[in-house]
Amino acid sequence: MSPTATRPLDALFRPQAIVATILVGEALAILLALAPARIADRLVLFGLVSLAVQWVSLGTLALLYLLRAPLTRLPTARQAWAAFGIFLAMSALVSWGGILLVEVADPLAEARPAFLLRWTGIAVVVGLLGLLAYQNYWRARQLAVRAKQLELEALQARIRPHFLFNTLNTGAALVHAHPDEAERVLLDLADLFRTALRGPQEIPLTEELALARRYLDIEALRLGPRLVVRWQQPPELPDIEVPALSIQPLVENAVRHGIEPRRGGGTLDLHVRIVGDAIEVVVENDLPDAAPPASGHAIGLASSRRRVDALTNGSGRVESGLEQGRYVARVVVPIAERGGPAQATTR
Structure with a gap:
């Protein structure tokens, strides 16, 4: 059996998967940029959201790659939940880093708790959708190997x-x-x-x-x-x-x-x-x-x-x-x- 068939996380490090991750991230950034926001300039908003989303997605892939040796010793289901946890941790890290490093006006500063809550909610939803897609891919992969x-x-x-x-x-x-x-x-x-x-x-x-x-x-x-x-x-x-x-x-x-x-x-x-x-x-x-x-x-x-x-x-x-x-x-x-x-x- 091929290595990918026994190490499901390896599928995330293929060029096709990385390109798909970047494209999905850009699509999410476009949707968030079109939503109501305090920043009137949509291009600026898209740039900021795109930067944050790509930091989260590519940072998660980098951490998964660095931790792939211990993660592959876990059962397949636990590998998926571990990846989900790393994604949420990276989302929290990027959101806090953005607040600490970007100088904002006072009215926006008062909205930081609401911003963190919305960002966390979006991360949870996106992470769960990714987890579902990952599990469906793994089941399809197992069926293909068996066939x-x-x-x-x-x-x-x-x-x-x-x-x-x-x-x-x-x-x-x-x-x-x-x-x-x-x-x-x-x-x-x-x-x-x-x-x-x-x-x-x-x-x-x-x-x-x-x-x-x-x-x-x-x-x-x-x-x-x-x-x-x-x-x-x-x-x-x-x-x-x-x-x-x-x-x-x-x-x-x-x-x-x-x-x-x-x-x-x-x-x-x-x-x-x-x-x-x-x-x-x-x-x-x-x-x-x-x-x-x-x-x-x-x-x-x-x-x-x-x-x-x-x-x-x-x-x-x-x-x-x-x-x-x-x-x-x-x-x-x-x-x-x-x-x-x-x-x-x-x-």
């Missing part, structure tokens, strides 16, 4: 028969001629399905690459010298997590629809690189002698793309297409984040 999880589980139900059929054919071909190798195939298959049956989740990158290796070991037994694998990766991989079964289906796709249809076999390259602040896994394969049938080829790629898209909250991507006469599939996951939009061509 995405159900979508991934449905995709898994579609992929497992396809994956099982392909791998069991390999084991069946080895049972009589090479029983020891058939046993190894079944053990590797058990490891692969143990991961598949866990459901949508994130696993260490090293574990996902190990699953891809097991799959290639299975196919190497079946295809023999027709499959040449070249594997390149740095000596030490970053300690990050990637969506489970996000790389292995791309490797399976390369073997089934690239190497296997070729009469003389072909070469599959798997490169793991650190590019800036992201980890990049590239799967390249030779093209088949003839274009393969279109049906069924997109299952593995669609699986990887949806997993990366759903479980990295837009911070990763999956790309695929022809590059320099070879088919290339690329998975990119930022190192600094736990997990993403996916844009790619289909295979």
Whole structure:
């Protein structure tokens, strides 16, 4: 699950939320400037109210950001009420600061208690409306996350028969001629399905690459010298997590629809690189002698793309297409984040 799904306050620090806060504040300032007031010049009144409103709204966001670590340890409902309390405290601070720092005439000075009462009332109403909007957003977010999880589980139900059929054919071909190798195939298959049956989740990158290796070991037994694998990766991989079964289906796709249809076999390259602040896994394969049938080829790629898209909250991507006469599939996951939009061509 994405960080935003488990830390609801993070939604307040997105650029869209900050811009929306500023615009709502300006709209409130316009409404207050149009209300009856002692200041006749509406532009001056709008400027003063706008300044006060933005101090309150942006100051509240700044305090929430500074206090986000202890606040995220609270239940979701208490986080919302804590944010409401911080908003009221900031409103009181700005109102008192305005009274103390701005020199006013005596008639206005006599109206300070009424001014504070009106300002506090407005702050309470605006805060409660914001609290209601926040709670509605959080409920909608939870429903969206649950819907995405159900979508991934449905995709898994579609992929497992396809994956099982392909791998069991390999084991069946080895049972009589090479029983020891058939046993190894079944053990590797058990490891692969143990991961598949866990459901949508994130696993260490090293574990996902190990699953891809097991799959290639299975196919190497079946295809023999027709499959040449070249594997390149740095000596030490970053300690990050990637969506489970996000790389292995791309490797399976390369073997089934690239190497296997070729009469003389072909070469599959798997490169793991650190590019800036992201980890990049590239799967390249030779093209088949003839274009393969279109049906069924997109299952593995669609699986990887949806997993990366759903479980990295837009911070990763999956790309695929022809590059320099070879088919290339690329998975990119930022190192600094736990997990993403996916844009790619289909295979």
